[in-house]
Amino acid sequence: MSSNLIDQLGSQLGANGLPYPIPIHPNLVHLTLGLFIVAIGFDIVGVLFPLEKPVFKILAIPATRSNFFDVGWYNMLAAAVVTFFTVAAGFYEIMLADPPTEVTSAWGLQAMETMLWHGVGGVLLLLLIVAMTVWRGFQRFVWNKDRARQVQWTYLLAGLGIFALMFVHGTLGAQLAADFGLHISADRLLRLGQDPNLLLK
Numbered sequence: 001m002s003s004n005l006i007d008q009l010g011s012q013l014g015a016n017g018l019p020y021p022i023p024i025h026p027n028l029v030h031l032t033l034g035l036f037i038v039a040i041g042f043d044i045v046g047v048l049f050p051l052e053k054p055v056f057k058i059l060a061i062p063a064t065r066s067n068f069f070d071v072g073w074y075n076m077l078a079a080a081v082v083t084f085f086t087v088a089a090g091f092y093e094i095m096l097a098d099p100p101t102e103v104t105s106a107w108g109l110q111a112m113e114t115m116l117w118h119g120v121g122g123v124l125l126l127l128l129i130v131a132m133t134v135w136r137g138f139q140r141f142v143w144n145k146d147r148a149r150q151v152q153w154t155y156l157l158a159g160l161g162i163f164a165l166m167f168v169h170g171t172l173g174a175q176l177a178a179d180f181g182l183h184i185s186a187d188r189l190l191r192l193g194q195d196p197n198l199l200l201k
Helices: 003-012 025-047 049-058 065-095 111-143 153-178 185-191
Strands: none
Touching: 025 049, 025 065, 025 111, 025 153, 065 111, 111 153
16 A cells, blocks of 8 residues: 555554554454364364274264264354455455565565465455355255265365465465564564664563
8 A cells, every 4th residue: 555645544553554453364364264274174074983983982082973064064154254354354454554665575576466466365265265165054954964974075175275275375474474574563663763672562
């Protein structure tokens, strides 16, 4: 975003360049990741339950297959809802970004390229997570509602593919923080020639 527009906000922005002390987007990102990973993980455990059942008996863990699928469904549903807020917060914080222009990331991208790819990736992941939730809902309530196994192997493989996409996307986000210091209070203060040790207490 243009530095002139950011200057208009002036006194409303904190040391991190945001109107609030802790960036919201990174926290919601980790909530989205956790919910999605748990959803796919528990669905995998549910699919493999016949192989694991003896282990649960030996360990005296009272587990049923349907419970694993319940956890998978509700976590996927929660991931779809939270991801809307994650993407919205990300776009809001990107609009307030004022990264250095002379720095390139570990992948050789400049700040604007990294922000654009990260933004496009966020929207793509949002669409994929919503699509996975709809797919999961059809499996749970329509196609496999009378079967012990609720999910298809293709669904699980798609989920693992999205894990790989999340890794690439998350690396771009990490580069925005680590390489460009986006919304990192200490980095921003150092670029302004101020001592973070004196100002951040």
